[in-house]
Amino acid sequence: xxxxxxxxxxxxxxxxxxxxxxxxxxxxxxxxxxxxxxxxxxxxxxxxxxxxxxxxxxxxxxxxxxxxxxxxxxxxxxxxxxxxxxxxxxxxxxxxxxxxxxxxxxxxxxxxxxxxxxx
Numbered sequence: 324x325x326x327x328x329x330x331x332x333x334x335x336x337x338x339x340x341x342x343x344x345x346x347x348x349x350x351x352x353x354x355x356x357x358x359x360x361x362x363x364x365x366x367x368x369x370x371x372x373x374x375x376x377x378x379x380x381x382x383x384x385x386x387x388x389x390x391x392x393x394x395x396x397x398x399x400x401x402x403x404x405x406x407x408x409x410x411x412x413x414x415x416x417x418x419x420x421x422x423x424x425x426x427x428x429x430x431x432x433x434x435x436x437x438x439x440x441x442x
Contacts, residue, residue, distance in 0.1 A: 328384055328441065331434045335381025338401060338427070342374035372399040384438075398435045402428065415438065 346367065349355050355363055376397035383390025405428050412421040 327437055328387075328421055331438060332381040332384035332393070334430065334434060335377045335384065335397060339381065339397075340373040342377070346370060352357055369400075370404065372388030373397065373404055376400060394438045398431055398438065402431045402435065405431065 344367075346422060376393055377400075379390055380393035380397040383392075384394050405424050409421065409424050409428075
């Protein structure tokens, strides 16, 4: 059986990478208009900080080094980001993203509980 910490570390790395890919697609395809860049700058900073911490803590959790202690923080940042954006997708009636966000919230809450208990 694959240890749960390894599964959570993979989740962190994949989720952090997915955040980068998601924003790269939006920015490259011009889905974020230039007029919105001013308000988006701080949001992107928060998103990329979350992604970097998720990837870093996921690797630290896998290698079982001191960086693993960042895992609850990075997962908490991910949880906050998902709760923060859920209303936007409800307003847009974007049910595929809404489903993705809800699943991510559930997995993240479970992962936080496991990581906090075991670190």
